[in-house]
Amino acid sequence: MVTKEWLNLTPQGLYCIPGKFYIDPVDKVESAIITHAHSDHALPGHHKILASPETIAIMQLRYGKESTLHWQSLSCFNSIVINQVKLTFLPAGHVLGSVQVVLEYAHNRITISGDYKRRFDPTCLPFATLPCDLFVTEATFGLPIFKHPPIENELKKLLDSLATFSTCHLVGAYPLGKCQRLIKSLRVLGYDEPIYLHGALVKLCQLYESFGISLGELRLASTLDAKSSAGKIILCPPAALNDRWTRRFGSLVKAFASGWMQIRARAKQKSVELPLIISDHADWPELLTTIEDIQPEEIWVTHGQEEALVYQALKEGYKARPLHLMGYEDED
Numbered sequence: 001m002v003t004k005e006w007l008n009l010t011p012q013g014l015y016c017i018p019g020k021f022y023i024d025p026v027d028k029v030e031s032a033i034i035t036h037a038h039s040d041h042a043l044p045g046h047h048k049i050l051a052s053p054e055t056i057a058i059m060q061l062r063y064g065k066e067s068t069l070h071w072q073s074l075s076c077f078n079s080i081v082i083n084q085v086k087l088t089f090l091p092a093g094h095v096l097g098s099v100q101v102v103l104e105y106a107h108n109r110i111t112i113s114g115d116y117k118r119r120f121d122p123t124c125l126p127f128a129t130l131p132c133d134l135f136v137t138e139a140t141f142g143l144p145i146f147k148h149p150p151i152e153n154e155l156k157k158l159l160d161s162l163a164t165f166s167t168c169h170l171v172g173a174y175p176l177g178k179c180q181r182l183i184k185s186l187r188v189l190g191y192d193e194p195i196y197l198h199g200a201l202v203k204l205c206q207l208y209e210s211f212g213i214s215l216g217e218l219r220l221a222s223t224l225d226a227k228s229s230a231g232k233i234i235l236c237p238p239a240a241l242n243d244r245w246t247r248r249f250g251s252l253v254k255a256f257a258s259g260w261m262q263i264r265a266r267a268k269q270k271s272v273e274l275p276l277i278i279s280d281h282a283d284w285p286e287l288l289t290t291i292e293d294i295q296p297e298e299i300w301v302t303h304g305q306e307e308a309l310v311y312q313a314l315k316e317g318y319k320a321r322p323l324h325l326m327g328y329e330d331e332d
Contacts, residue, residue, distance in 0.1 A: 005017065006018050006105055006106060006108075007103070007110060007134075009323055010022075011027070012025040012026060012027045012029055013025040013026050013027075014112065014136070014323075016085060016103060016105075018083055018084055018085055018105055019082045019083050019084075019085035019087070019103070019105070020082075020083055021033055021048075021050070021082060023035065023101055023112050024041040024042075024114065025043065025046070026040075026043070027043070028043065028045040028046055029046055029047070030046070030047045030048065031046070031047065031048045031050075032046040032048065032049050032050070033049075033050050033051070033087070033101055034049055034050070034051040034055055034059070035051075035055075035092065035098060035099055035100070035101060035112070035113075035114025035115070036055055036092065036094055036095055036097060036098035036099065036114055036115060037051075037054075037055045037058035037059050037062070037095070037097060037176060038095070038115070038176060038177075039062075041114065041115070042055065042058075042059050044059070044062075044063040044064075044067035044068060045067060045068065046068050047068070047069050047070065048068070048069065048070040048072065049068045049070070049071055049072065050072045050073075050074060050080075050087075051071075051072075051073065051074070051097070051099075052073065052074065052075060052076065052089060052097040052098075052099050053073040053075060053097070054096045054097025054211055055097040055098070055099075056071050056073050056097075057097075057207060057210075057211075058096070058097065058176065058204070058207060061203060061204070061207055074087075074089050075089065076089050076090060076091045076099060076125055076128075077089070077090065077128075084105065085103055085104070085105045086103070086104040086105070087101065087102065087103055087104075088101075088102040088104075089101065089102070090102055090111075090128040090130060091124070091125035091126060091127060091128050092113060092114050092115065092116040092127055093116055093117050093118065093119075093121060093124060093125065093126045093127035094114065094115040094116050094117060094124070094177065094280055094281070095115075095123070095124055095176055095177030095181075095280060096123055096124045096176075096177065096180070096208060096211060096213070097124070098114060098115065098116070098124060099114065100112065100113050100114060100116065100127075100128070101114065102130060102132070108133045108134070109130075109131075109132040109133050109134075110132060110133065110134040110135075110136065111130060111132040111134070111135050111136065111294065111296075112136040113135070113136060113137045113138055113290075114138070115138050115140070115280070115281060116138065116281070116282055116290075117279065117280055117281055117282050117286065118282055118286040118289065118290065119148070119150075119151065119286075121181055121280075122181070122184045122185065122188060122213075123177070123180045123181050123184050123208060123213050124177075127290070129290070129293040129294055130294065131294060131295055131296075132294060132296050133296060133297050133298065134296055134297065134298045134299070134300065135291065135294050135296035135298075135299050135300070136299075136300045136302060136323070137287065137290065137291070137299060137300070137301055137302070137309070138281065138282070138301075138302060138303055138304055139287060139301045139302070139303070139304030139305050139306050139308075139309045140259075140281040140282075140303065140304040140305075141259055141279065141281050141282065141283045141284060141287075141304065141305070142284065142287060142301070142304045142305035142306065142308050142309040143284060143305045143308050144284050144308070145262070145284070146259065146262060146283045146284045147283050147284060147285060148259060148262075148277055148278075148279050148283040149277055151181075151185055151278050152185075152189065154257070154276045154277055154278050155182070155185055155186060155189055155276070155278075156189075157274065157276065158171070158186075158233070158255060158274065158276060159186075159189070159191065161253060161255075161274055162231065162233065165253055166230050166231055167229075167230060167231075167250070167251045167252050167253055168224070168229035168230060168231065168232045168233075168234055168249050168250075168252045168253070169232070169233050169234070169252065169253045169255055169274070170234045170236060170241065170246060170249065170252050170253070170254050170255065171233060171234065171235050171236070171255040171256070171257060171276070172235075172236060172237065172238040172240070172241040172254070172255065172256040172257065172258075172270075172272075173201075173235050173236070173237070173238070173256075173257045174237070174238065174258075175200055175201050175204050175237055176204055177280050178257055178258075178278070178280060179197075179201050179204065179205065179235055180204070180205060180208045180213065180215065181278075181280065182235065182257055182278070183195055183205070183215045183216065183218070183235070184213065184214075184215060186233070187214075187215070187216050191233075192216060192217075193217075193232075193233070194216075194217040194218065194219045194232075195215075195216065195217070195218055195219075195233050195234075195235065196218075196219050196220065196221040196223075196224060196229075196232055196233065196234040196235070197218055197219070197220060197221055197234070197235055197236075198221055198234070198235065198236035198237060198240055198245070199220065199221075199222065200236075200237050200240070201235055201236070201237065202218075202220070205218055221234045221235075221236070221249075224248070224249060225248055225249070225250075226248065226249060226250030226251070227250075229248075229249040229250070229252070234249065238256060238258070238270070241254055241256065241270060241271070241272070242270070242271060253273050253274055254270075254271060254272050254273050254274065255272065255273070255274035255275070255276055256270055256272040256274075256275060256276065257276040257278040258275075258276075258277075258278065258279065259277060259278070259279025259280075259281060259283070261275035261276060261277045261278075262275075262277050287309060288312065291313060291316075291318070296318065297318075297319065298318065298319040298320065298321075299313045299318050299319070299320040299321075300320070300321055300322075300323050301313075301320065301321070301322050301323065302322075302323040302324075306322035306323070306324065307322060310322050
């Protein structure tokens with residue numbers, strides 16, 4: 001079975017000893033494998049980065065091409081051998097370009113999930129399962145209370161509210177992944193009106209479209225005022241929900257799309273009137289389903305509610321341990 005002889009937990013993150021690389025390191029390193037482009041997983045400044053083409057494009061948009069000396073891309077379902085370690089990318093279903101990292105060495109197979117979800121998302125490839133010896137899984141929503149409703153139900157709340165109240169609806173959404181998923185899902189539901197964007201969301205939406213993900217007509221929210229914003233959907237980063245920037249729209253309904261909106265105190269804290277429980281992470285049933293699908297001999301649980309999932313895995317007969325990795329946020 002896998003031992004610390006070839007996969008080790010260090011202050012910088014998970015380190016593959018024979019491969020001489022880190023997976024999603026939390027500090028600058030010589031060689032980094034990046035699972036996806038959220039900033040808590042994709043730091044600039046590494047000497048070498050291996051990631052999906054989409055993740056590299058997003059990182060270069062955010063940090064510049066010069067932020068890393070050597071970029072190397074690998075598409076999903078493709079493999080590369082690094083110092084006798086076979087590395088394969090499988091889709092994680094989290095955001096555009098998100099991957100699981102599959103490592104094969106010394107007759108063992110390890111899958112490092114990165115962040116993932118099992119729900120359908122029209123903006124990224126769905127999570128792929130592969131049996132392995134060790135599964136390193138996230139547990140952002142690793143408590144039995146977290147059971148995310150279908151996104152269609154949550155967006156229907158938004159559209160029903162829009163039909164009931166003539167004011168504009170300001171929706172907080174994280175710039176990478178959540179924003180584009182909301183837009184595309186609204187289009188799938190038949191909403192074909194222009195959707196208005198805070199300036200901070202524009203470039204990533206354009207990048208998604210450059211990868212073939214059509215988002216329909218998008219306009220700048222800065223072109224609206226209190227009168228013209230009535231009945232419109234405006235997307236903004238969560239931090240802008242209570243910013244002075246919102247005053248230009250006059251009366252409005254504040255919504256926030258996040259898995260954390262299941263916790264009423266979080267919605268109240270952010271003065272959210274319309275909480276939308278929409279997550280890009282696996283909820284508790286999805287975490288358990290994934291473990292059942294993969295059937296690993298051992299499970300390592302990281303960045304989230306580790307103890308509950310470890311307890312459940314042990315109860316079901318798996319070997320399991322928490323990793324207590326530091327440096328990852330609960331963005332969702």
